[in-house]
Amino acid sequence: MSKRSYESLRSARWFAPDDLRSFGHRSRIMQMGYAPEDWAGRPIIAILNTWSDINPCHSHFKQRVEDVKRGIFQSGGFPIELPAISLSENFVKPTTMLYRNMLAMEAEELLRSHPVDGTVLMGGCDKTTPGLLMGAISAGLPCIFLPAGPMLRGNWKGKVLGSGSDAWKYWDERRAGKITKTEWIGVEGGIARSAGTCMTMGTASTMMAIAESIGMSLPGASSIPAADSNHIRMSSECGRRIVDMVWEDLTPKRIFTRQSFLNAIVVAMAMGCSTNAVIHLVAMSRRAGCPVSLDDFDVASRDIPVIANVRPSGDTYLMEDFFYAGGLPALMERLGDRLDRSQLTVTGRTLGENIAGAEVYNDDVIRPLDNPLYHEGALAVLRGNLAPSGCVIKPSACAPQFLQHTGPALVFDDYPSMKAAVEDENLDVTPEHIMVLRNAGPQGGPGMPEWGMLPIPIKLVKQGVRDMLRVSDARMSGTSYGACILHVAPEAYVGGNLALVKTGDMITVDVPARRIHLEVSDEELAQRRAAWTPPPKVFERGYGWMFSQHILQADSGCDLDFLETEFGAPNREPTIF
Known part of the structure; x- marks a missing residue:
């Protein structure tokens, strides 16, 4: 594969010319203590980090970003961290879904407006995965998705707790008078005991798996527990790989195809996915200009069995168990010819090459196709x-x-x-x-x-x-x-x-x-x-007003209409003057 020249990189437009404007760019980056050896001749890599002080799913990102930077430096790139809206599922009201498209817009414009050649997207909490990927699709630069990973298993009185699923279950028991307030406080303290996303097959686990199945994450990355040292090593590998992707000009346009989205639907069904996968995958595919629809989900649902025995579809295991059982590569290998293995991924290899030889280590967690958890698809x-x-x-x-x-x-x-x-x-x-x-x-x-x-x-x-x-x-x-x-x-x-x-x-x-x-x-x-009388307006101003004017319905992915590919070509490159 031929390697791009430094002069062809976007960042070179900012830093390479011998003119007054580039003098300003160079002098200001030197103001921060960097020398020409840090950036000259190197790809500049944006790290879009959705860490915040009020996002428990991403609380480890404050450290992981340093691991990403280490990998970028090791491969000869120059990292710059760009904070993006965090979208903590637990705390943002009325819903993070209101702001998924805001994150997508922010990601797109951060990448377009800065002197960067590629990006590592750090997300995982429900809406951050589709939001970051939608923005990166529209920006068109080489990118790789770094999944936050699930938290460790919960525990209460020797019982394994799964975030979300067991909250609903035990809340009904408390409403029925079968659990005391003191016991309920024990559930609160035991159900979420490390950094990372919900460890059930909720939206976070579903969307991180979809990012991997569609080719945007490193093989096996999506189910590594956040607290596992494998997650640190994976983060550094993301940093190393994105530098090579820039030199290879491996952009989302080369990875996202209609067939890659159909692969993601097959994997989602086999995993017992969140219903939210429908909205997010439809939105992502429409951004990429190769749309899938509700009909595609329904066709897959009649053919693809649920083989991931993970709560809430299963009744025993959690994402930590899924990882130890072989993770997503093992599940995809088990799906056989139901996947198009020729699809390109961020590794530069095909999906089939990535998962070749993957093994299942626990047939009760990742079931054989002839012994599924549920014979038809999850949805x-x-x-x-x-x-x-x-x-x-x-x-x-x-x-x-x-x-x-x-x-x-x-x-x-x-x-x-x-x-x-x-x-x-x-x-x-x-x-x-x-x-x-x-x-x-x-x-x-x-x-x-x-x-x-x-x-x-x-x-x-x-x-x-x-x-x-x-x-x-x-x-x-x-x-x-x-x-x-x-x-x-x-x-x-x-x-x-x-x-x-x-x-x-x-x-x-x-x-x-x-x-x-x-x-x-x-x-x-x-x-x-x-x-019938239409209800009163919800918003009178600001982002909410714009959202209400342009939001699409659920069957179309709930994107803003003016952000879809059909609305027009992506915005042109910024003028350097």
């Missing part, structure tokens, strides 16, 4: 008059009796009223009801919060009920479980038929037939629509 896409543009359910994580069910709707127009109602022991509700939450979508939420796993009403919890059908235009945490139908599109806030449902209406759900139907005549729906 199913439903359509009908309640969701003409589609909605999503995770059959592998819900009670089987709800895969075909008809029941009366119990409708809530907003989250506060729903939250209050479910704590009312006199609520008129049965296990046969289908709870409906609306006005929680991309515009109505705003930002499509993770409200879709509606709490089981306390009246039913005390009767021992732990699952029931729930329908919403919201999302849910990837660590969640249950019979939750999500991402209903179009959303109620913009006049989707979800806005027209009334308490008592019968709803039919048929997952094998991929159908969701409101048992109300078209004539009645037309009358309700004529009487």
Whole structure:
């Protein structure tokens, strides 16, 4: 492979010319203590670091960035750290999804506006992975994704805890009066005991695996626990590899293809992925100009079994166990010809070359194809008059009796009223009801919060009920479980038929037939629509206003319309004058 010349690098436009403007660039970098030997003739590598003091998933990034820099220096590059918005899933309200596209915009503009030739993207907490990758796709520079990695297993009274999944589980036990406040504090202190992302197969683990399966991370990187010394070594290797990628001009355009996105869908299904994978993969693919759709997910879901026995689809193992069992390379090797192994990756080799010889060390954690955890894929896409543009359910994580069910709707127009109602022991509700939450979508939420796993009403919890059908235009945490139908599109806030449902209406759900139907005549729906009044605006100014004007619906990935490839070519290179 031919190597680029120094003169062809972007950074050389800033630093190489013998003119007054470049004098200013050189003198200012020398102001910070750097000598020409630090940058002259070397690629300049941006490290987009989403560390912050209030992001526990990325708390180790303050140290890992130094490991990345070490690798960059070792390979003859010059690293510069550029902080990017952190998007801590736990603390940002109303939802980090409101700001995923802001991170994508920031990443794109940071890379475009600075004198850099390539980048290491440091992310992992749910929205940081797609946000960074979407921005890097649009910027077009060589890039490699460094996954934060899962935290260590939780522990309480000798029980293994999985973040998110066990929080929901034990909270219901506390609501039922089976766990004391003191015991609950023990769960709080034991469920998250190291740096890193949720160690269940939530959105963070799903998206880090997708980044690897699509070719943007080093082989095996996505499941290394954050606290493992392998993670330090992987971080330095990312630094070394990105320098070579710059000389090779190995850009996202050469890696991202429609087939690489289809590979990611296959892997997601086999892992028992988060429902959020649908939105993020659709958005990323549309940025790359090779879109996948809900139909692609549904086709894969009918063919690809769930073979990763990891919570919440599984009931025992966590991501640490998955890593020790062989990690993602072993799972992909086990998928055989269901993957297109010819796809190029950041290593400069094909996916097939990366995973050749990978072994599974525990057949109960990564199941054989003939002994899957779940015979069909992790997700199913439903359509009908309640969701003409589609909605999503995770059959592998819900009670089987709800895969075909008809029941009366119990409708809530907003989250506060729903939250209050479910704590009312006199609520008129049965296990046969289908709870409906609306006005929680991309515009109505705003930002499509993770409200879709509606709490089981306390009246039913005390009767021992732990699952029931729930329908919403919201999302849910990837660590969640249950019979939750999500991402209903179009959303109620913009006049989707979800806005027209009334308490008592019968709803039919048929997952094998991929159908969701409101048992109300078209004539009645037309009358309700004529009487429907749009909700008031959520935002009047700023980023929120811009978001509301341009956000796409869930089936289109919830990107901002003007950031998609179809809107126009990427912005031109900055003028140096």
